[in-house]
Amino acid sequence: MKRKYNCVELFAGSGGLGTGFVNSGFNIISANDIWKAAGETYTVNHPNVKYIVKDIAELTGDELLEGTGYNRKDVDIIIGGPPCQGFSTLGKRFIDDPRNKLFKEYVRLVNDIKPKFFVMENVSGILSMEGGKVLENILKSFNDIGYKLEYKLLNAAEYGVPQQRERTIFIGTRTDIKIRYPKKTHTLCGEKGLIPALTLWDAIGDLPQSNNEEIKEYLCEPRNDYQKKIRNGATSLINHRPPVHNKKAINMMKYIPIGKSAWDVKDVIPKEFMPTSGYGNTYARLNPNEPGMTITRNFACISSSRCIHPYLNRGLTAREAARIQSYPDNYIFKGSKSDIHLQIGNSVPPILAEKIAGTILEMLDDSEN
Numbered sequence: 001m002k003r004k005y006n007c008v009e010l011f012a013g014s015g016g017l018g019t020g021f022v023n024s025g026f027n028i029i030s031a032n033d034i035w036k037a038a039g040e041t042y043t044v045n046h047p048n049v050k051y052i053v054k055d056i057a058e059l060t061g062d063e064l065l066e067g068t069g070y071n072r073k074d075v076d077i078i079i080g081g082p083p084c085q086g087f088s089t090l091g092k093r094f095i096d097d098p099r100n101k102l103f104k105e106y107v108r109l110v111n112d113i114k115p116k117f118f119v120m121e122n123v124s125g126i127l128s129m130e131g132g133k134v135l136e137n138i139l140k141s142f143n144d145i146g147y148k149l150e151y152k153l154l155n156a157a158e159y160g161v162p163q164q165r166e167r168t169i170f171i172g173t174r175t176d177i178k179i180r181y182p183k184k185t186h187t188l189c190g191e192k193g194l195i196p197a198l199t200l201w202d203a204i205g206d207l208p209q210s211n212n213e214e215i216k217e218y219l220c221e222p223r224n225d226y227q228k229k230i231r232n233g234a235t236s237l238i239n240h241r242p243p244v245h246n247k248k249a250i251n252m253m254k255y256i257p258i259g260k261s262a263w264d265v266k267d268v269i270p271k272e273f274m275p276t277s278g279y280g281n282t283y284a285r286l287n288p289n290e291p292g293m294t295i296t297r298n299f300a301c302i303s304s305s306r307c308i309h310p311y312l313n314r315g316l317t318a319r320e321a322a323r324i325q326s327y328p329d330n331y332i333f334k335g336s337k338s339d340i341h342l343q344i345g346n347s348v349p350p351i352l353a354e355k356i357a358g359t360i361l362e363m364l365d366d367s368e369n
Contacts, residue, residue, distance in 0.1 A: 006028075008079075011056070018353075019354075020353020121170075126168050163295060204323050216240065284308060299345065
């Protein structure tokens with residue numbers, strides 16, 4: 001019987017990336033994040049993983065492995081996405097610049113543990129930051145510790161996630177294996193041989209609908225394969241409480257058609273209901289027949305993102321957002337409302353992660369043969 005490959009997850013958050021790797025057959029030994037609420041979410045959904053809530057700058061490879069029964073040579077891959085807010089190439093040497101601290105710690109732990117592979121996820125904009133100098137320095141930082149690496153921009157909608165979400169995926173290895181990426185399974189533009197991209201309504205159309213009541217039971221059977229997969233055996237709903245809006249906002253939403261914003265119909269909405277400021281992508285109703293927009297922490301806040309439910313006069317619930325991110329319905333989110341929203345908004349969609357993990361699995365098999 002083929003052995004399970006072992007994984008360590010850094011900047012783990014609530015576990016979107018790790019969930020995809022688990023679903024692809026990996027064994028996660030340990031995970032780390034400084035964020036306590038995300039750690040509670042991760043632990044309740046992955047109770048057998050050692051989760052360390054700690055500043056990564058104070059974390060060692062020894063600590064990640066201590067008490068797990070594994071040592072460094074057992075770790076096949078490290079995964080994670082250091083936040084990119086601080087990346088800069090100005091002034092000091094890139095790896096020494098304090099603004100690049102979190103990336104530096106990721107490189108340090110990869111170098112400490114020396115897995116065969118690593119996967120690093122980041123925003124699409126990282127490829128063009130500072131005219132490409134940040135990318136150049138990322139590649140050099142891993143080359144300097146003995147890893148070759150490739151990078152590719154993946155859109156989650158092209159891999160079976162009902163959401164337009166572009167992310168840069170770096171894959172590095174110290175083996176001789178040629179790095180490759182998962183093949184697209186879905187299309188946004190009618191390419192032959194591919195499945196049409198899943199829509200927002202494909203994702204959430206079976207969830208009970210209410211403007212203000214939290215309904216905890218399913219009221220219908222799944223209507224498609226995605227809904228069936230995402231229910232994952234759940235018999236009741238959690239994290240599906242509708243967001244609360246003031247009367248002015250509710251009255252305004254009544255006038256906004258599918259796919260349009262308040263700004264598109266400002267001549268129709270009575271002046272007393274119109275917002276006084278905002279961008280074109282705010283106060284906007286989602287189109288049920290297109291993939292969802294990129295989920296951020298603001299999925300319930302109609303003044304901050306395009307997030308009005310296609311048919312109801314409210315923003316999205318945490319469960320609706322988690323569905324669009326491809327989390328299964330029995331995945332429990334812990335913490336305050338803002339903690340939960342940030343956990344969901346910051347996640348790598350588990351289904352995208354699973355596709356990446358499947359390709360890593362093949363490369364690990366090749367490296368063993």
